[in-house]
Amino acid sequence: MRKLLYLLTLSFLASCVSVKKHNEKREIPIAPEKLKKDVDFAYQKLQKLHPELYWYISQDSLDYKFDSIKTTIKTPLKPNDFYQKLAPVIAKVKQGHLRLYPLEKRLTKKEIENLKNQKGLLSRFNFVVDDNRIFVLDNTEKIANMDVGTEILKIKDIPLKDLLQKYHPFINSDGLNKTFQKYSLARRWPAFFTAEFGILDSVKLETKLNNATKTFYLHREKMSKEERKKEESANKKITKSETGKTKDYNIITKSYNRDLQFPVKDSSVAYMKIKTFSGTFSRKFYKQSFAILKKSPAKYLVLDIRDNLGGSLYEINNLYSYLAKEDFKFINDIEVTSRSAMFQADYFSEFSWIYKPLAVVGYPFYWLGTALSVKKKDDRFYLRNNGIFSIKKVKKNNFEGKVYVLMNGSSFSAAAILPSKLKGDQRAFLVGEETGGANDGTVAGRYSTKKLPNSRLYLPIGLMLIQPNIEFTNTKKGVIPDKEITPTLLEILQKKDVQLDTVMELIKQDKKSISEIKP
Known part of the structure; x- marks a missing residue:
């Protein structure tokens, strides 16, 4: 017992020292020559591991941008000041999955425990961005002074438009797409703000609603242990239930990630909402739903994948097997840069400390499987097809009616690959906005996370080029809808779903034309 207590105490002290050292390093300026080495290190790793680094920007142009940034580093910089220089250059690659991460402040166990008993500050709201302006979209807890439609003019006496202009260069989408940025910025600006100013207990805001301005402090509210225990118990009850599993209940949004409804009285129209392709119990959900x-x-089936940032390739492949009318190949063979690229994929970091020993035992088998998984064809390297994405048969309960897909600029990654395949096979009619993810594929899947040696910034690099099995458009843009419908700011704030209304009107017209044809 004494030894155990001694080890626990030692571990606790080491953890405290580690947190302190890490946070101190965030404030220490780094010499220019060391930062320039980090720039070279980042570019070398991208060239070695990223399968389509020059898809949307020429090598000469990217070479110039990486060389140019080094000429601007003339004085020592703190890690996160350096981040603000390098992140926009990484974004110029125009790959939505590729981003540099700032050096976050680490918290002590006591600070983490205190935060557990507190509600968020800005994270409790959903926002919408419109021309460098931020509006409150959702205020589910009805927090005072933050009604839906409230515009945030200033935060900490800083005009919010200045912060948005500052953070915008850190945002990138796939290729020439322009629809993704406003959605990404609306989600991520609070994280950028927190990275810059730290975790605050309160923040001064200046807002505007109905032409009336107001200045006040937004506070981080505390939860009692009883409140927290009650919330955890309620969440556990739902997530452990059969419905909670199959529909993938999200305790953060307090909603189901998947749902199937019949919105009209005669049940002639089905509406399926998929908020994220998480993969969790997805096979069972689709089996039940299509039965x-x-x-x-x-x-008619309306598939709503708006604001879906992607996820599991297996899930969208499986979903497509219920929508296809004939046997199909969903994606092409996955391309990597070399035989050795997949050896650099994150492995041990994907396991918690409890399972690290099992990861060590399993590593030789992982290594062997990785070694055998790569094949060479025409001087390019591909992963051998493991059967998941070979020719697939249509499911017995496949849907044979008309399919409409709702998508927007925040339909990304897997949520762009699916409509790309549906459109390429002429299996669905797409309504909404151009997707944030590219029509012709993306670089994602497995990652190799590199830590820049001097600034200690993290750069996760996608290792796999994933492309739908279609005739490519080569437009360098997202999936283009068959009918483009972009809601106005007022329609968004008033929660008017003009895109869904358009689909329902199209279905109504189709029903009418069919009835007129029938004798």
Whole structure:
């Protein structure tokens, strides 16, 4: 017992020292020559590991940008000041999955425990961005002075438009796409703000609503242990339930990631909302849902993947097997840069400390599987098809009616690959906005996270070029809808779903034309 207590005490003290040292390093300026070495290190790793580094920017142009940034580093910089220089250059690669991360402040165990008993500050709201302006989109807890439609003019006496202009260069999408940035910035600006100013207990805001301005402090509210225990118990009850598992209940948004409804009285239209392709119990959800659809009178399926940032390739492949009308190949063989690239994929970092010993035991088998997984064809390297994405058969309960897809600029990654395939195979009619993810594929899948040696910034690099099995458009843009509908700011704030309304009107017209044809 004494030895155990001694080890625990030692571990606790070491943890405290580690946190202190890490946070001290955030404030220490780094010599220019060392920062220039970090620039070279980042570019060398990108060239070695990223399969399509020059897809959206020429090598000469990217070489110039990396060389140019080094000429601007003339004085010592703190890690996060250096981040503000390098992150925009990384963003010029125009790959939405590729981003540099600032050096975050680490918290002590006591600080983490205190935060557990507190509600968030800015994270409790959803926002919408419109021309360098921020508006409150959702205030589910009805926090005072933050009604839906409230514009935030200043935060900490800083005009918010200045912060948005500062953070915008850190945001990138796939290729020439322009629809993704406003959604990404609306989600991420509080994280950029926190990285810059730290975790605050309160913040001064100046807001505007109905032409009336107001200045006040927004506070981080504390939760009692009883409140927290009650919330955790309620969340556990839902997430452990069969419905909570199959529909993938999200305790943060307090909603289901997947859902199937029949919005019209005669059940001729089915509406399936997928908020994220998390993969969690997805196979069971689709099996149950399409069995229900098969028995229903539904002739139309509306698949809503707006604000879906992607996720599991397996899930979208499986979903497509319920929508296809004939056997299909969902994606092309996955390309990597070399035989050795996948050896650099994150492995041990994907395991918690409890499972680290098992990871060590399993590593030789992982290494062997990785070594055998790469094949060479025409001087390029691909992962051998493991059966998941080979020719697939259509599911017995596949939906044979008309499919409409709702998508927007925040449909990204897997949520762009799916509509790209549906459109390429002429299996669905797409409504909404150009997707944030590229039509012709993306670089993601497995990552190799590199730590820049001097600034200690993290750079996760996607290792796999994933492309749908379609005839490529080569437009360097997202998936273009068959009918473009972009809601106005007023429609968004008033929660008017003009995109869904458009689909329902198209279905109504289709029903009418069919009835006129029938004798």
